[in-house]
Amino acid sequence: MTERGLSSAAGQPEGAAVIGSGPNGLAAAVTLARAGVPVTVFETRGTPGGGTRTEDRVMPGVLHDTCSAVHPMALASDFFQRFELTQRMEFAVPEASYGHPLDPADGRGGIAYRSLDRTAEELGRDGAAFRRLLRPLVRNIDAVQSFAMGGALLSMPQPFVPAIPGMIALGLRVAEQGTPAWNLRFSEAAAPALLTGVLAHGIGRLPSLATGGVGMVLAAHGHARGWPVPIGGSRSIADALIADLEAHGGRVVTGQRIGSLRELREHGSYGTVLADTSARGLARIAGDALPAGYRRTLERQKFGPGACKVDFVLDGPVPWADARMSETPTVHLGGTRAEIAAAERDVLRGRHPESPFVLLVQPDRFDPTRNPADRHAIWSYTHVPNGSTLDVSERVIAQIERFAPGFRDRIIATEVITADDYSRYNENSVGGDFSAGAVTMRQLLSRPTADLAPWRTPTPGLYLTSGAVAPGPGVHGLGGYYAARDALHRVYGLAEPDLGVRSSRESGR
Structure with missing residues (x-):
């Protein structure tokens, strides 16, 4: 027996609306569309992709990933394995997954x-x-x-x-x-x-x-x-998902912010709504369509530290003191275990550490399509207190320079996105927390509720699909995939579709 969806009167519910075009939203849309459900994805910004956007923001012709850059979960995800992502786009999987340099006094990194x-x-x-x-x-x-x-x-x-x-x-x-x-x-x-x-x-x-x-x-x-680097940037993941969605009759509407379910009804009649939003975002959009107690639970979800992102264009590769660091796209900077723990402790106490932990990605050696040969795109971020408006780029540069003397002299362009900027760029990143909710044991056990189907809300046909639900943040699509499977069974009475490349080609004949 199927449940009645949000907009259905009697009989079969209407199509599905997905709010947000991040990997979870697109995974939900693809799964539903493959089963024959009409799907529309609504995206606030002018380009889709959520955490998988790639743009030449820092310098024309030089591509930087706006959010995530390296994607171990894309290879681990059950959804992406079923979707056969690696047959739809190319990844570089370096022999070195990540590196960590140390000061000479502390030994070799x-x-x-x-x-x-x-x-x-x-x-x-x-x-x-x-x-x-x-x-x-x-x-x-x-x-x-x-x-x-x-x-x-x-x-x-x-x-x-x-x-x-x-x-x-x-x-x-x-x-x-x-x-x-x-x-x-x-x-x-x-x-x-x-x-x-x-x-x-x-x-x-x-x-x-x-x-x-x-x-x-x-x-x-x-x-x-391994930790793979997507060729062409993270947007290649979104492009693969959107191509499959459109091949199965779905569509993505960009530049359209959905502020409430009432606004959504102005665009059509939908039996299922899947929100790739923060928990608070769903509470705001759904309003009284959710029971008051559940809405309060969503509103109480806590957010963790934010990120300040500092991207660079260099006129040469990073001049690592330990040359082995050029072998890997991902380098963790911050010194010893004790130093990094102290820096992260400062952030949790609302401080900006003088010597922060920095996560740096240097993708162009493994993906030369991203920029001209004489330009090198460097992606980095550091953790800061939630909601921070501080530009910490000088501290980030100093930390990189510590392990790569001469780095500063190679900088020809820089862009800084503070935690506060991030929260305005992506409403899911409240205060710059790109995990859509603090990653604590409590919020891993109840993300957002202690339920074996946490993506399902008490309102039939309404789902939360983002990193705010288990299994949590990361580019894996699983929150959306699990929610869509549930909707197919409970709302539409349909079987889960085959997501593979071969079935896509056969269905397109």
């Missing part, structure tokens, strides 16, 4: 190669301990990523019994690297620093169980499948 053994060999006395930490996760990567990205923290991989070793290994390692025990196995600086740069992707207290969970999954994926 580290490189996380796709080969765990090679990584360990270059980490000195801690190499064997690093290998023992990550090998069980790498060997059981399918179970690890299925458990971490299954749609709710309590979901279990299938088949369950073979997945048990990987799940236990992940739990034990999160309990270690997410607690004050995180240094017990290490005696030098490089291995713990290398891990800390990945843990800091969780944007929270170091150590904590939440950042430990995020970091261990990302680190394992760096050795199991």
Whole structure:
């Protein structure tokens, strides 16, 4: 028996509206359109893509990713695997997933190669301990990523019994690297620093169980499948999704902000609405269409630190003191584990650290299509207090210069997007929090509610599909995919469609 959708009177509900064209919104739209549901995606900005936009914002002809740049979750995601994304666009998957330089006084930094053994060999006395930490996760990567990205923290991989070793290994390692025990196995600086740069992707207290969970999954994926760079920029992911959506009758309307369900009705009659918005955004758009208690739950969702993004165009490659850092697109900067933890602690206390953690991406060596040969696009961001209006570019430049002397002299153009700018550029990034809600254990267990189907609201036919729901932030499309599958079953009474390239070609005949 199917539920009645938002706009249906009797019989079959109307088509579907998706609010927001980020990867989750587009994943939902593709899944519905493949099943035969008429779909319209509404996007506030003039171009679609959400966190997967690529633009020549800093200098004409030089492409920078506006939000995300490197996409390990695009290879890990069950949705993108079913969609066969790698057959629709090209990724470069470097041998080195990420790097972490250190000051000479702290020893040689580290490189996380796709080969765990090679990584360990270059980490000195801690190499064997690093290998023992990550090998069980790498060997059981399918179970690890299925458990971490299954749609709710309590979901279990299938088949369950073979997945048990990987799940236990992940739990034990999160309990270690997410607690004050995180240094017990290490005696030098490089291995713990290398891990800390990945843990800091969780944007929270170091150590904590939440950042430990995020970091261990990302680190394992760096050795199991790599951290891929999309050729042509992150917009290539959005382009692949939109091409498939349009091939199956869906459409994207840009430059159209939907402020309420009432406004949405002016554009058509929709039996299902899937909101690729923040939790607060859905509460505002839906208003009284949601029960008051659930609406208050959405409004109470907490947001974490923001990001200040600093993009550069250089007249040459980054002059790394440790030349190995040129082998990888992603470099984590901030020094030792203790230094990075202190910087992140400052941010959580509402301060701007003088020596911040900086995440830098140098994609053009792996994707030469992005810019002319004499121009080099460098993407970077650092964490700042939520809502910050401060331009911290000088602190970011100083941190890069610390490990790449002469970097400043190669800068020919710069653009700064403060956390406050981010919140106005993308309403989902409240205060510059691009995770659409703080990544804490509480908000991982209840994102936004403690429910095995957190994307489903109490209002039939109304869904939340963004990073504000499990499995959380990242370019994986899973929030939208899970919501669309639920809508197909509960609202439309339709089976989940085949998402692969071959079925797309056959349906287009």
